[in-house]
Amino acid sequence: MASLRNTERQTDDETLVETPDLEEFIGYNLKRAYVIVQADFRRALGEDGFAPRVFSALSLVVQYPNVTQSGLARMLGIERSGLVAIVDELERRGLLKRTHVPGDRRVQALVPTDKGAKAYAEARAAVRAHEDALFADLSGDEKATLIGLLAKIRAHEG
Template sequence: MPKQKETAPSQVVAFNARIEGINYDILEELTGYAVRRAQLSIYADFTASLGVYDITPQRFSSLVIVCNNPGISQTRLAEVMGIARSNVVAIIDNFEQAGLLERQGSGDRRSYMLHLTKEGQRQLEKYKQAVKEHDDRVSQHLTMKERQQLRALLGKLCMEPK
């Protein structure tokens, strides 16, 4: 299990997405700016909710992907997550040291198949519950239909690689 670190409420910096009295000019009209501000606000709540477990959105996503795709390679995981392979290796190293994940040989010395351990599966269930509570909190002002619509609209913003 990743080390648990103490996070005092005073250490969590609240993000205010809109400060009264500030002229945002063109920024108010930019979709990317609105998405980024929302992401910063959501990330702040995620950190406050799961920081005690030393779990970031990237680490959580990695565990979910490995759990649901047993035997996935580190290279494929990096591709799925859209991050550098070296960053995935660091994440995997952390989880392996914590006993949450294991690498298994694939026949190719350069490639490993990734699997969650029983402890990894147990911890992931705990993390999932905390993430669900976080997600409910940050989207509490939206109806279920609006949540689905927002996810669909955000999906439309994902551009194909050039």
């Protein structure tokens, strides 16, 4: 979808203003950028690849083996109930397993399988390539600034 900034187009029944009011809102621009990033992410990982949330969950399980489901939900910033389907998918694909936490059989920890660690390494490389291509017009400093600004926004979470 092309940007409307600094353009004037004729539609069926009206002329759009050069710069729509929406362009001044950070949230609008973040959402538009996210749609582009997410679509490219999905293309990069292919039809049978991971959705962004599933990739994120696997990434954290690989990096923090034995994380509890509650801990993983907190790290992802989602409700524990929303995590169940993600964990079920990863377990069904043989990429992680649930284990009991010693001393508390009610709590389940998540451990990547060898297949899961390998799948994550491959997906991580694909995501890295996708981001390198998508953000090629940004300098290293600009990328670092963008990540820093997004981290400031995320600091208001929870």
